[in-house]
Amino acid sequence: MDFGQHVLSAGKAVLDMMEREWQPLSAGELDFRLDQAMEEILESELVGKIETQPSPAVYIQLLQSKASPAPQVSPTAAAFSGLTEEGRTTEDQEETADSEAVQCISELLQRSKSRDRLAGRAHLSLSHTVLLSLSLLSEQVSYRSVSRRFQLEKGNIHRIFFSFCERISSLKEEQIRWPLGEEAAEALFPFSSLVEIKDQDEGHGLPHVLGVLGHTRIPIRLPIEKHDPERVGPAEKRMKEGQSDSWLNLELVCSHRGQFLHCRVSKSSDVDRGRTLSDRLKQNHELMPLGSFLVARAGYPLTAQILTPYTGEKGPKQELFNQTLEEHCRILDQAVSSLKARFKRLTYLDIGNYDRAGTVVLTACVLHNVFLQMGHEVEGESETANLLTAQNEDGEEDEEGVQRRNEVAELLLMNAHSGGA
Template sequence: DDEEEILLYELFRRNKIRSNLIEPLTLQYQTSELSKSQVDNEMWVNQFCAEEFLSHFRMNTDCFNLLVQFIAEDGRLIHGYRGGFEPIRLEKKIQIAIWFLAHEESMLKIGDRFGVTKSTVYSNLIEFCKVMHSQFIRWPERESCEEISNKFKEISGMPGVIGAIDCTHIPVKVPKVRQENYTGRSLHHSVVLQGVCTAGKLFTNVSIGQHEERQKILINSWLNKATTVEGTTKLFYQKYYLVGDSNYTCKDWLIVPFKDNGTLSLEQKKFNYNLNQTHMVVKSAFRLLKGRWKRLQYLNLGNILNASKIIMACCALHNFCLNNQVPELEEDLAVDSPCEHDFLSESELSDDVQGFTKRQSIMASL
């Protein structure tokens, strides 16, 4: 597998150099040849027309240039010359990382495309994801909540909504240790991504959990901890809330449908319909996320920590593209993998009276 081969290659290369099996002249020749190869392997990207660039990199050239500018200002991906091979240009580093996220090709094939080794693809990817990890995903400030709420209200009349919350599975390669933590009832291996998004499909909060923690992902999330410790005022400003599906439990800041036990009133059925219509936006966001960044269809990484960094980077890039009006392509919509219906346990995250009261009040307003 990719990670093991990369480690073996690095060990082999270092041992060879230490044993003086590679003559300095040969190293100099290889450096010269690689520099020429790097130039040759960059020409094909420059020859893309606008449509081809958008199709392959999931963003247009203007958006890509903005991303390069942002990462250049951050500075963490820029390394000075330290001898040996010439450092890779920043634009090329970003192209390599985005190509990996946008396609399902192996690291070996991507390395061949860009004239670099598999280990360079991998190390460059992780560096890029670390930079993107905490960027472009922001909880809304009070000043922007009214506009966000109005956009949600346009969907089905639900007042005060500032986010739709749900979760999805990201298939991963089974790790060598604690495999049961990432195995669901279907025996597929995955991590769980929980996301909150606006009516415009922008993520405002994301959390990643293991399979064994899927009943605890909301409890362990920043969202729940912040509301538990500091109350709902800090995040929901005493008037706003999220909408979730029936896998969640009802809170004053998280409104879910009435449980359908066969005795729902017409008013309750109408409320459930309106809430479900409002909630659908987060499912659309997940489909766009997985369709645009196709690597999320299956992450062939046994290192769960690095897999989580890649997922977070994809969520950040998702927002970056939406903020810069990158058009959606037909191929950008994927089939989602929703979580099992036992996602949250009522014994661990129980309904509260304030949630029931607020739901009744919202239903009356409709």
């Protein structure tokens, strides 16, 4: 009896397997395979046409015309071009900006240590992949919209974009570097022109700033299990209400040129406020040239390496110091504004995965430095409110930091009263 049941069960298993192997494709599977076939045909035609074009300018133009069925302004030109030249038309400027951007990023990817092929359809050109990814970063558009523009299946667009971001973000150590040695000396700038002019005659050591420390918030889509039905709303509202992990913290240190020297991406619940960086600077003295420091707004730790403003009751010395420090903090304001103006997808990341969202943010930071090196600058509206950490809260203070701040403040006040300007 038991033997007969085993034979019956085995027979049914074989029948089920045969049915699965021979049954016709479902409607969804059929549509997907048709999409794949169409993609391969379109991409083969695209590559064939590109290979016959010797000119890089024509090459980029062909990519754009194939990617955009209807005439439209190129998406990346406005985001990556901050330069204007007399005698050139807007179209010429856009084509040049697009060509330089695509060529520069393509070369970076080719030189990168990772030799893994970018995800996506076979034969998809590297330049086409870069142009597609820059379009997604520079615009607040859906994958469906980009899918129609580039005539690729939506799921493939998704894979291409995140593969691109993983490769670019892996260049962080190369493109976002803490300056050392001669590079650090060149990055220094005076805390105040008053102190610099007075002390050059007397030969005293001058306080110099290496960079500006601060942070901004990048709103993201919460994972499904994190949603609170009663609190779901616009990203700005959720950030203001402080909903748990509804944004990413982006901690930055920028140079006087707005170039990022340090960046750290974390969940909103991970409130570090510069402690990790502060400990690193204390333990590695070679990271800070002699007589230099970082400046930051209130809420960050006050140390010999990081100076923050005075809080509470303030006299003339404290007011002058705070005013001078705030002028430097506006450098970071502008750098973050430029970052978000160039990469509009950071206005709201519709990504429910923290790791992937962080990779996209890091990609934008790496490309920010790349385009600054190219001379492509973009100005955006200041967002000082988002850069404040805790303006009404005092950060941690150590004795060395308190003493260093008082010394700099005294020197600043003394030179102001002596007419050093």
